[in-house]
Structures are given as C-alpha cells and as structure tokens.
Amino acid sequence: MKFPSKGTVFDYYVEIAPDGSAKFNEWTAKLKQIEFDSSNMIMSNVTVPTRETVSTSEFIKKYLTV
Numbered sequence: 900m901k902f903p904s905k906g907t908v909f910d911y912y913v914e915i916a917p918d919g920s921a922k923f924n925e926w927t928a929k930l931k932q933i934e935f936d937s938s939n940m941i942m943s944n945v946t947v948p949t950r951e952t953v954s955t956s957e958f959i960k961k962y963l964t965v
Contacts, residue, residue, distance in 0.1 A: 910950065912957065926950040929957075 903911055903923050911923040930948050946952060 909954075912954070926954045929953045 915921045
C-alpha cells in the first residue's frame with residue numbers, strides 16, 4: 900500500500916475494494932453537500948459536514964458495531 904504524498908495519515912481512510920486491494924482515500928471524498936433552507940430550518944440544528952465530522956462519525960459507527 901502506498902502512503903499519500905500530501906497531508907497526514909489522519910486526512911485519509913483505507914478503502915478496501917471487492918478484489919481485496921486497498922488504497923488511501925481522503926475523508927473529503929465522503930463529504931456530502933447539504934441543502935439549507937433558512938425559511939424553515941434553524942441554523943443551530945444543521946451540522947455542516949467537514950473532514951473532521953465525517954471521520955469522527957465513521958469512527959463512532961465502527962465502534963458502536965463492535
């Protein structure tokens with residue numbers, strides 16, 4: 900497995916393909932764009948996905964399954 904040339908190891912997750920090969924992908928690849936309608940949504944109830952919130956959510960999901 901080749902280590903990424905930019906950033907730190909914390910900026911990446913390991914994705915394992917169905918054929919068993921593995922590669923590093925950036926957490927930013929898992930970011931989803933959100934739709935915010937200020938007329939009926941309160942901003943304090945909206946979580947804006949960032950690299951940190953996505954990675955933390957993934958770790959929590961994995962820990963809960965264990």
